[in-house]
Amino acid sequence: MAATAPGEKPLAASPSTWLVWAGMAAFLVFLLGLLVSVVVDSFGRQWFATWLPLEATTDWYASSWERFSLGHVIGVTVGVALAVVVISVLVGVPAAYLLARRNFPGKRFVNLLFLLPILMPPITYGIPLATVMYAFGLGRSVVAVVLVNLVPSIPFVIMTMTPFIEQINPSIEHAARMCGASMRQVFLRVLGPLLVPGILAASILVLVRTVGMFELTFLVSGPQSDTLVVAIYRAMTSAGGGEARQLVSAMAVMYTTTMLVMLIVALRFVNPTQLVAQVKEARDD
Amino acid sequence: MITADRFESLELRNVGRSFGGQDALSGLDLTVRAGEFIALLGPSGCGKSTALNCLAGLLPLTHGEILMDGRRVDTLPSEKRGFGMVFQSYALFPHLTVERNVAFGLQMRRLPRAEVAQRVREAIALVKLEEHAKKLPGQLSGGQQQRVAIARAVVLRPSLVLMDEPLSNLDAKLRLDMRTEIRRLHQSLGLTTVYVTHDQEEALSLADRLVVLRDGRVQQVGTPDALYEAPASWYVADFMGYRNILPAEVVSVTAGEATVAVGGVRLTGRVVGTVAAGDRARVAVRPDDLSVVEAGDVVDGNSLTGTVSVVEYHGRELAVSVQAPDGTLLHLRAPKAPAVGATVTLTARAQRVLVFPESPEPALATTGAGTGASEQAVAI
Amino acid sequence: MTAVGSRSTASLRHRLAERGVDVSLLFLLPALLLIVGLFVYPFSYGIGLTFQPSALVQERWGGGVLANYVAFFSDPFVFDSVGITMRLALPAALFNVLASVPVALVLRRKFRGKRLVTSILVLPITLGTVLTAQGLLIFAGRQGWLNRFLLEAGIVDEPLRLVNNYTGVMFSLIITGFPFAFLLISSYLSGIDPSLDAAARTLGAGWWQRFRRVTLPLLAPGLATTFILTFVLAFSVFPSARLVGDAMGETRVMSLMAFRAFGEQNDYQMASTIALMMGVIELGVVALVLLWRSLLYKGSTGGKG
Incomplete structure (x- = not known):
């Protein structure tokens, strides 16, 4: 695999640099091809052996909305995602604070405990968890969907928030206490406002991940508690060769649009690298 | 207000x-x-x-x-x-x-x-x-x-x-x-x-x-x-600007004053703490208390000779480093610049030369009678 | 005034506080309770289930309480899925990591539109596998734009079969995994002090020597971590194996088998066994890579991460 020297002038770029650029271009074209295909498909009445569909229509949107009761599905999706965000932030941020600031017996063990759900395949803990849910009669309920999504989300919030908290100088907290602030006031008046960007970033990331989470949701959800991504999967795999492709495409476009909006909002607050990078810091030690 | x-x-x-x-x-x-x-x-x-x-x-x-x-x-x-x-x-x-x-x-x-x-x-x-x-x-x-x-x-x-x-x-x-x-x-x-x-x-x-x-x-x-x-130990003296702190050996002690051997010469200074003849000790002198003997000055007691090695300009006065024959560097302040390499004679009044026991602990603490330094502190 | 006593005069509360035990530990409690309740307990419960094989499994495979494990290793339909999963996950993770290095090196420079390129690369992460699958089915299907282009350009004589098989799943793994690997490696690269490269340059090293002797050794731990993370992603591939793969044939991965036992056969014991074995195998690979990493290089990356 050819590599280019970092810092070399672009004009002096070697053939290997061009190769890399070409590979990237191919990847991006492929990626855009996928996206545009789905969009075009969702607006075409029929599309077989031609470059473009013969006739444009928006019918697929209306019929998929009705057929899969997307109003309800989207309502569930939004509700689940918001609940997961709120709970995991409320629970994860104080835990992240403690792990960032304090030493206590068993801290390494606790860290490992919060790392495992991120490190393990979701199915590995998802199946036993779903079994327990069904045993408790929670199966196919919205509560179950929220609960399973908390398992990766809480550790994720902790991993995201820890660096944010570490970069706040502890003497700022000491100063607040010397000014007479109680622990609660330190949190509400000083740390809270300082952590807003981090909490916002973590919330958006958890939101995006929860909306996109397939494996865990699929294990416990039922007709009344499917999220959008599970509904699409079910439509693609339903018995009898699946639904009309365009119906699925229309759903996919709606899903993509929602995710894109969230992504654009997210990118206003966080660097793209952060979408994945915070995971590694915890894993690295 | x-x-x-x-x-x-x-x-x-x-x-x-x-x-x-x-x-x-x-x-x-x-x-x-x-x-x-x-x-x-x-x-x-x-x-x-x-x-x-x-x-x-x-x-x-x-x-x-x-x-x-x-x-x-x-x-x-x-x-x-x-x-x-x-x-x-x-x-x-x-x-x-x-x-x-x-x-x-x-x-x-x-x-x-x-x-x-x-x-x-x-x-x-x-x-x-x-x-x-x-x-x-x-x-x-x-x-x-x-x-x-x-x-x-x-x-x-x-x-x-x-x-x-x-x-x-x-x-x-x-x-x-x-x-x-x-x-x-x-x-x-x-x-x-x-x-x-x-x-x-x-x-x-x-x-x-x-x-x-x-x-x-x-x-x-x-x-x-x-x-x-009146620093209580050579450690405190060091902190208080006694830049010349030299290892020495006590030759004789009389009525609060001690004569010590430092780098081949003998100096007399005020004893802080307890020292006895034959003990190892530290001698502390501030740069301001060391002066260059000019022609015609009367040297009163302590004197030693050395070679000027470094002269730094510090505004109104100069910081001079003098190397004694045994290689020890001495720091002092001088109003006039001696030539680098010149041989000069230095002097310090016995009152301004402090002789401490070797241990950096304050004098009273070494006796083992509790935290002497703080006892002294309360007295001040 | 007495000498310092050796016994602490501090209260028990203070002494505990000194070791880090005080009321603020309550902050940890909700998170800990949820993780114990939703992860540790079900997981232990699941391990227990694996030793309670159903009568059917016991009868067919024998082995008493270990029947589920006997079935896992003896039933070729199930056990072959381990190899199938590995044949997909290992090459996909390796490709994603190796392809990311040159791309990250090229994109390290500042240029116009850098943010746009990185943002586009993030897209597949957000879209997830289900959407990627729908896109692949249309775009790379028999009548999709890709085959149409290849046909009209005269590169192929008949449409290539790119989906509903191994290739389709591999495409899907690369599309979702490559951006992930790229972003991670970029962040590792940015952790390497550029002055090291400059220093090597002043010492007369050419670009290949600088890459080989300076950048690569510093990057190696990051490469290992990235490999682990992309492997974890690829290993638990589920929707794409079903949607763009050949679910009963060459892409019959472990997660599909686990789900089949869970959702279709309602054999929770067997499903838990397969799920647990997935975890064991995955963590085994992770441990091997970590071992290799610790043998390889013991310094720091010269930056956080």
């Missing part, structure tokens, strides 16, 4: 703090009287910041107790002690304006809005930051930030202000200005202050009393001139 709440005395009794079995501070006895400015002085790791944090309540004590007018305060959390603190890193709240930083503590005490506004205005005026009141800390220079930190601490009328190396992040010129500023505030507000620093000049110029620490133990407590003129 901002005035400080008063206590009569704050007493630290045998205060100690250990981290995982390591003593960072031990056996600190100190009585702080109202209105006093006390400096804790020592190199990094000597326990001075630990002492300050214990006083502030940011670190729990592991030994001893702290009493305010006889009431125990070391069991109170920091926010209940009513002390103010200025941090080395300023520790301003980055999301609040100067005004709101200063108002923070008053709001925590739920004072009426009008009073808060009034006191914040006064405090900001006191540190001369009126035109920056609406700015965020990030928009201020280091010196301005430190003024805000000071205003934030004094606006509470604290019974005690704690300062943790507040000037060490500032450049040299600003440091001098702020030093004057801190002294002015202390005097005009009648604050009681405990100030931590590693800079002896800062400590000498600011404090009413100094506490010199080494490895978590008090070496000496006293007024600046007491420490300057």
